[in-house]
Amino acid sequence: MAGQAQLPRRIVKETQRLLSEPAPGISASPSEENLRYFNVMILGPQASPYEGGLYKLELFLPEDYPMAAPKVRFLTKIYHPNIDKLGRICLDILKDKWSPALQIRTVLLSIQALLSAPNPDDPLAENVAKHWKENEVEAVQTAKEWTRLYAQHP
Amino acid sequence: MSDVEDMYDSDSGYDYDSQLSDDDSPASSKAAFGSAETVVASSKPACAWTVIRKDELAAAQDAALDAVVSILGCPKGTARHLLIAFRWEQDALFADYAEKGSDHMYELARVATTPPPNPKRAKTSPVRTRAAASALTCQVCFGDAEPGDMTAMDCGHAFCNACWRHHFRVQIKEGNSRRLSCMADKCGAICNEGKVRALIEDDPQLLDTFSEKLLDSFVEDNRRVRWCPSTPHCGSAVKVDGEPWVEPTCSCGYEFCFQCSEDPHSPATCEMWKQWKEHGDKETINWIRVNTKVCPKCAKNTEKNGGCNHIHCSQCDAHWCWVCGGAFTAQTVYSHACNQFKEDSSSTATDAAKQLKRYLHYHACWQAHAGSVELEQQQMETLNKTIAELEAARTETSSLMDFSWLSGALAQLLAARKILGRSYVLAFYLFGGISIPGADFSECVSQQPLFEFAQQQLESEVERLSKLIESPVEDLLGAQRLAVERLSKLIESPVEDLLGAQRLAVINSTKSVDQRLRKLYELIENDVLSLLPTGQHISPYKALPNTIHP
The missing domain is CATH 1.20.120 (Four Helix Bundle (Hemerythrin (Met), subunit A))
Structure with a gap:
């Protein structure tokens, strides 16, 4: 916990708020060894192929946070056109649209929203996006299947 | 062009004096050939280029900025961002200004002129804390700051100076000096250059990088200016005044095509030149296709080195026929027959052979x-x-x-x-x-x-x-x-x-x-x-x- 003393006030405040007033369907708690590393859980949004799934993610606040965007990655396998097989996420606010005024909470809410509204026109996983565009019904079916296979509550 | 022809007809013929002697009289050298840095085209309207040396770059950029400042009456920093947005095309900028008005122009360049009274933006504005009525909370670091320690950009968004500095340091190091934008979410307005400089002035190294990168924009974002492609780089750039289809010679002696930065290649076009240089490799493949055949057993390319069509592969010991490409056992050499015509892909080989011959010529x-x-x-x-x-x-x-x-x-x-x-x-x-x-x-x-x-x-x-x-x-x-x-x-x-x-x-x-x-x-x-x-x-x-x- 040596790092806590040097942890910027902003990170401390954000962490406190994440723990005391968690956003619905989202939990984020810092790792004991590294307070910049968060274990994140997101519930699959209702009326999406991921409904009923529980997704584990990791979130890391780099040295320059909040001037640099947090690094977020899915640890649970997911069939989604904007998330690749390594769990990397294609989301503008994690890249060029990042603003230091955004927070961990807003980032996680955006990821949750991305699960509700996949965007196959700006794909990260090319084959998934292709599947989504050519046969959405079947792709959604695969996504549901993966939810059942890989994202069940322990 | 008449001046050039006149020169021929003037006396016994050729007069290179003005070129070769160290005659500095601009009139005489211009009459004969154009000055060292101005080249005249043959049949098109005059197209010319100028070499801008490293130490002249700032002055050339300032001249472009001043022209905009004098017409729009805006600060120099604003002029810069307007010109960056219009790729340093002054005429395009003024045309847009004349046709669509200043608001459109500023919006395109993401330059905020007056703080908009936008309620949506209020949430990222500093919040007055109860504890100290005068202190404000910066919405980036969540720290309290005296109003004097906060800076509001032209878009109206204010954050503490320490956060602005940190933001600029990260962005400049990321290579974003040309578009340092506001920290507020979805704002994206370009920060006032004067305010940026004031905030980072106690870090001279950062300030230098910032100035340097802004200056680079004059070349890199500018359709009419290009770095001399010499290696090691001589530091100069070349500016064209008319059409970009010219082959300038830099003051370091390096001659290049302005359009593609490759060696001069006129009268071939840039695309032809690119293809021509790549063609060498392709023709090697063509040669292999025309002059070799593939062993039916080990698939190695084989070149025939004698008249006999019975090929004995040195790689895999196979025996095969050069004529039909079929394998046979050593015992049946003389009974092998392939004289009957079989439709195959050999026509591609003849096409390739023709094409190769042509290329070689x-x-x-x-x-x-x-x-x-x-x-x-x-x-x-x-x-x-x-x-x-x-x-x-x-x-x-x-x-x-x-x-x-x-x-x-x-x-x-x-x-x-x-x-x-x-x-x-x-x-x-x-x-x-x-x-x-x-x-x-x-x-x-x-x-x-x-x-x-x-x-x-x-x-x-x-x-x-x-x-x-x-x-x-x-x-x-x-x-x-x-x-x-x-x-x-x-x-x-x-x-x-x-x-x-x-x-x-x-x-x-x-x-x-x-x-x-x-x-x-x-x-x-x-x-x-x-x-x-x-x-x-x-x-x-x-x-x-x-x-x-x-």
């Missing part, structure tokens, strides 16, 4: 001239040295010897050879039924006879001049040796007499080469490239390039 012509250029370049260096030595040797005599007609002729010869060599690249693509991205040359075949006539005319004159120059150069070198050997002053008259007879022939041939170059270019530009869809441009003919200038 054009490549050989191109290479022959390139080889001559190399030799003549050495000749020119020796000649210039000799002339310098001769001039040094005659300092004590009053009479002047002028050999500029000879060095001028060599310069013209070199220029013509380069163009002539590259005209084979052009011909290879124009008349071969080959299409390259963005162009279909099938229409051009009708112009092939005319083109080849003009090319041949040029070629024969070039060879004539090359031959004509050989002996005066030798004589001159001999005279110089003699002068050195005798350790005495050179007696001018014998040398001059010696060269007198050849002088006129060389001058006339030089003039003729120039005229034939013009003809070739006229034909290419007016009768060939004009047949093609737009986008096929070449650098126009340069009446004597700057190579004359050391």
Whole structure:
């Protein structure tokens, strides 16, 4: 916990708020060894192929946070056109649209929203996006299947 | 162009004095060739370029900024971002301003002029804390700050100075100096340059990087300016005033195509040149296809080294027939039969063979001239040295010897050879039924006879001049040796007499080469490239390039 003393006030405040007033369907708690590393859980949004799934993610606040965007990655396998097989996420606010005024909470809410509204026109996983565009019904079916296979509550 | 022709007709012929002597009179050198940095096109309206040296870059940029400041009355920083948004095209900027008004222009450049009273933005504005009525909370670090320690950008968003500094440091290091934007979510307004400088002024290194990167924008975001592609980089940039289809020579001596930054390649187009350079590799593959066959057992490429069509593979010990490509056992060599015609893909091999033959022809012509250029370049260096030595040797005599007609002729010869060599690249693509991205040359075949006539005319004159120059150069070198050997002053008259007879022939041939170059270019530009869809441009003919200038 040596790092806590040097942890910027902003990170401390954000962490406190994440723990005391968690956003619905989202939990984020810092790792004991590294307070910049968060274990994140997101519930699959209702009326999406991921409904009923529980997704584990990791979130890391780099040295320059909040001037640099947090690094977020899915640890649970997911069939989604904007998330690749390594769990990397294609989301503008994690890249060029990042603003230091955004927070961990807003980032996680955006990821949750991305699960509700996949965007196959700006794909990260090319084959998934292709599947989504050519046969959405079947792709959604695969996504549901993966939810059942890989994202069940322990 | 009339000035150039007048020059020819003015007296006994060629007059390179204004080029070769260190005559600084701008009038005389301009009349003959255009100044060192201004080159005049042959048939198109004058197109010119300027070399901007490293130390002149800031001044050139300031001139562009000042022009905008004087018209719009905006701060310099704003002018910069407007120009960056319009890729430094002043005319486009002013046109947009005139047609769509200043709001559109500022919005496009993401420059905030007045803080908008936007309620949505209020949430990222600093929050007054209860604890200290005067202190504000920065919405980035969540820390309290006195109002004096906070800065609001032109968009109205205020954050604490420490956060702004941190933000700018990260962004500048990321290479975003040209668009340091506001920290507020979805704002994206470009930060006021003056405020940025004030905030980072206690970090001189960062400030230097920031200034440097802004200056680079003048070259890198500017369609009319390009870095000289020399390696190691000489630090200069070249600015074109008119069409970008020019082949400038940087002050460091490096000559390049402004459009593609490659070596000069006119009259071939940029795309042709790119393909031509890639073609070498492709033709190797073609050669393999034409001259080798694949062993039916181990699939190794095999080249036949004798007349016998019975191939014994040295790699895998297979026996196979060169004619049909089929394998057979060593025992059945003489009973093997493949005389019956079987439809197969051998026609692709013949096409490839034809294409290869054609390529090899054009490549050989191109290479022959390139080889001559190399030799003549050495000749020119020796000649210039000799002339310098001769001039040094005659300092004590009053009479002047002028050999500029000879060095001028060599310069013209070199220029013509380069163009002539590259005209084979052009011909290879124009008349071969080959299409390259963005162009279909099938229409051009009708112009092939005319083109080849003009090319041949040029070629024969070039060879004539090359031959004509050989002996005066030798004589001159001999005279110089003699002068050195005798350790005495050179007696001018014998040398001059010696060269007198050849002088006129060389001058006339030089003039003729120039005229034939013009003809070739006229034909290419007016009768060939004009047949093609737009986008096929070449650098126009340069009446004597700057190579004359050391």
